[in-house]
Amino acid sequence: MTTISPPRSEKQSFTDPEKAWEYLAELYHRNTGFIRGHLAALTEGVVPPGRVRACYPQVEVRSTSYSRSESTLPYGFLHTPGLYRTTVTAPDLFRTYFQEQFTVILKNHGGTIDIGESDTPIPLHFAVAASERIDGEALNALNIPLRDVFDAPDLGNTDDEIANGTFVPPRGGPYPLAAFTAPRVDYSLFRLSHYTGTDARHFQNFVIFTNYAFYIDEFCRVAKEYMRTGHPHYESFIEPGNVITDNALKGGNVAGDAPVRAPQMPAYHLTASRGRGITMVNIGVGPSNAKTITDHIAVLRPHVWIMLGHCAGLRNSQELGDYVLAHAYVREDHVLDADLPLTVPVPALAEVQVALEQAVEEITQTEGIETKKIMRTGTVATFDNRNWELRDQTEITQRLSQSRAVALDMESATIAANGFRFRVPYGTLLCVSDKPLHGELKLPGMASDFYRTQVNRHLQIGLRAMEILRDQPAERLHSRKLRSFAETAFQ
Secondary structure: OOEEOOOOOOOEEEOOHHHHHHHHHHHHHHHHHHHHHHHHHHHOOOOOOOEEOOEEEEEEEEEOOOOOOOOOOOOOOOOOOEEEEEEOOOOOOOHHHHHHHHHHHHHHHOOOEEEEEEEEEOOHHHHOOOOOOOOHHHHHHHOOOHHHOEOOOOHHHOOOHHHHOOOOOOOOOOEEOOOOOHHHHHHHHHHHHHHHOOOHHHOOOEEEEEOOHHHHHHHHHHHHHHHHHOOOOOOEEEEOOOEEEEOHHHOOOEEOOOOOOOOOOOEEEEEOHHHOOEEEEEOOOOHHHHHHHHHHHHHHOOOEEEEEEEEEEOOOOOOOOOEEEEEEEEEEOOOOOOOOOOOOOOOOOHHHHHHHHHHHHHHHOOOOHHHHHHEEEEEEEEEOOOOHHHOOHHHHHHHHHHOOEEEEEOOHHHHHHHHHHHOOOEEEEEEEEEEHHHOEOOOHHHHHHHHHHHHHHHHHHHHHHHHHHHOOOHHHHOOHHHOOOOOOOOO
């Protein structure tokens, strides 16, 4: 079958990150526009005389020396002389990201940023925006399978081999420049809209996950109060359906319609310039959800994510409402076993740990030994069986005791392990809501009082921790603990 493609553009070299991004965006918009144009013509009955194909742009850089950079950043380093390459997508969404990566590489290694076209086709599904509507009835009436005319997603180039450290590049390169290929990024961008009910462009660089809706209720209350009173840092608040409430300083307008059905894992965004706001996602219950959403948010390259939620306290010395700051994890969630072996430790990250502890002290107005009375640092165990209490307790209790675990939940280790896998700084602060090993369960009245008094304070701690982390320089926040032997240069 004949292939119909736009004229292939020449590769161009740049020393200006802004100019490099501009050419990258030009190629991307031309090629996706080419695909969409033929799709629009097809809805009018104009069948192309062959397969429509346009390819992703790609970025290449070259290193000629083993010399090391003096940069203190944990990324932006080309580990071996040779060619480095990655396909890229969504240049408008990633404008700041690309420009920052280009700047660091040019500073560390000199040379040029080379922008051209790859040989990786852009699938039709990823050339059409998630919010874009097409005439499905007209396409169905033609009785022509779209895969006969356009490229479809290929799982062969959408995997996580690079991020998992299992990809073996050809001898001498090209080496991967980024952890994710363009099709892998596009796959996640579309999944994010589906799962969270908001566009990927609204996600901020500081992400909080929770497993209870009432944390979201409190986040919404706080965010809307910020908008009403004109908070100096946050610009807008965005809810599922892309419902946008502007800061009163910008007029306080509200636009958008809430979705008819709630999304599976709704996301809420307290936005600020350059993505320096806070996103909060209700992941629901279980490690499968935790892995799913972090798999997709990871392609946005956030600066940090943390887990705020409830847990079972495992020690007699704990009280309902006490906090647990995780410094280690027992991984019995199993959803990541094939991607990150259990032999791989998931270390605590000092920068995140310090921020969370400082936030606890500030919000609870305690310090030193007084803080230790309400917050315990220790190991958190994550199970995939919500009704683990119904099994024989002898063996479970022994394993938990041997691990020195102080709390148990169903999401925290998954979020931390995926943060480790995808080089996203992570942390966990949980609140003890029951103590099943000691027969201390919440009665209905006790639960209401517990939630009323603890949720607000717990959320405020999370928000304050993110503010502390937001003020950290990049070289401190992105820990070298997360980087492997032959690491990609892009963060």
